[in-house]
Amino acid sequence: MQPPAEHVHWLFATGFLLLGLLLLAEAIVGREVWRLRPWRAYLWPSLLFGLGVLMWPVMVFFTNSTVHMLAHSSWAEVMMLAGAAELGLISGKLRNELWRLAVPLSFAVSGAAFLIHEANPWLYSRSAFVHHVCGWTLLVGALFPLGAAFKPRSLVFNAGYALVVVAVAVALYSSRDVAPVFGHLSPSAGVAHR
Amino acid sequence: MTQYATELSRTRFRSARALAVLALGPLTMLAGVVWAFVQPWRVTLLHPHGQGFWWLLVEPPLLVAAVGLVFSLLAPTIVRDLEEAKAH
Numbered sequence: 479m480q481p482p483a484e485h486v487h488w489l490f491a492t493g494f495l496l497l498g499l500l501l502l503a504e505a506i507v508g509r510e511v512w513r514l515r516p517w518r519a520y521l522w523p524s525l526l527f528g529l530g531v532l533m534w535p536v537m538v539f540f541t542n543s544t545v546h547m548l549a550h551s552s553w554a555e556v557m558m559l560a561g562a563a564e565l566g567l568i569s570g571k572l573r574n575e576l577w578r579l580a581v582p583l584s585f586a587v588s589g590a591a592f593l594i595h596e597a598n599p600w601l602y603s604r605s606a607f608v609h610h611v612c613g614w615t616l617l618v619g620a621l622f623p624l625g626a627a628f629k630p631r632s633l634v635f636n637a638g639y640a641l642v643v644v645a646v647a648v649a650l651y652s653s654r655d656v657a658p659v660f661g662h663l664s665p666s667a668g669v670a671h672r
Numbered sequence: 673m674t675q676y677a678t679e680l681s682r683t684r685f686r687s688a689r690a691l692a693v694l695a696l697g698p699l700t701m702l703a704g705v706v707w708a709f710v711q712p713w714r715v716t717l718l719h720p721h722g723q724g725f726w727w728l729l730v731e732p733p734l735l736v737a738a739v740g741l742v743f744s745l746l747a748p749t750i751v752r753d754l755e756e757a758k759a760h
Contacts, residue, residue: 481726492735499696499743506692507754514753518746651732 480539484655487608491650493529494643497522501640505633519568527561530554549595556584578627582620585642589616601662608653615645690751697747700740708733 481489500522504512513519533554537547563580566572592613598606619642625635656668663670708715715734716727 479725481730485726485730488730488732488735491732492739495700495736495739496742499700499739500746503693503696503743503747503750506689507750511754511757512750514757515749518750651736 482655483540484605484653486536486540487650487653490529490532491647491653493525493532494647494650497525497529498640498644498647500525501643502637505636505640509630513568520565523561523564523568525561527558527565530557530559530561533557543595545595545597549591552591553588556580556587560584575627578630579624581639582624582627585616585620585623589613589618589620592616598664598667601659602664603667604652604654604657604659604663607659608649611649612646615642615649619645690754693750693754694747697740697742697744700743701737702740704733704735704737704740707736 504522531554533550537550537554540550541547560580560583563572563577567575567577590613592609596606596609596613600607600610619638622635622638622642626632626639629635654670657663657670711733712718715731716723717731717734720728
């Protein structure tokens with residue numbers, strides 16, 4: 479009954495795509511307009527927190543290796559932290575704006591976890607390639623939410639933040655358990671299917 | 673720039689923002705549909721015989737289209753608030 483790993487990647491890609499669109503819409507209309515309706519202000523932080531919660535079953539059921547479990551649990555923790563920090567700031571329970579640094583922190587930790595838990599080189603298989611792409615996208619892309627934390631009205635930082643999330647979603651959708659990437663597939667990766 | 677021209681350019685800029693928000697959902701749906709045509713094997717429902725539960729449930733191009741649909745339901749209120757904020 480456990481889904482194949484590629485299906486889990488696609489389901490999370492769906493969550494990240496919706497998250498990216500919400501962030502992009504907020505970047506386009508501006509924070510003041512976005513928060514005119516209280517429920518909308520809570521929308522994407524709740525989604526981010528929920529994605530973090532949903533990462534825990536992934537950690538529990540996909541136990542390929544210790545480093546996989548550590549990577550999945552660190553993702554779960556930092557996504558929950560980032561979502562909770564934003565929720566706290568919106569509700570007014572957190573007042574220090576430095577809590578906004580939780581999002582770039584989550585990007586950096588997630589990117590590092592992607593890169594550390596992928597033991598194979600870029601062109602080993604599609605999955606390895608996707609993990610490297612996601613890792614570097616998040617690691618470098620952390621600069622956008624970092625900038626947005628200090629310049630919250632910046633269209634460039636906010637839109638860049640949103641587009642990094644969309645880019646990760648696109649990369650996750652292209653993930654396959656065993657498939658070639660640019661014609662390369664290591665024989666030790668297994669036999670490609672569909 | 674005259675006051676009228678300033679108001680006009682501001683209005684156009686805001687309209688562009690509204691259009692951008694309204695376009696996000698349909699563009700995402702279109703991306704999902706185009707993906708389904710380009711890689712029909714990613715839509716397992718088109719050839720369901722012998723497929724397992726997860727292969728029938730998780731259809732990436734349809735998920736992309738569904739995200740676009742969900743966002744399209746949210747977009748009108750966002751644009752309405754944008755226009756109201758502009759009016760004030």
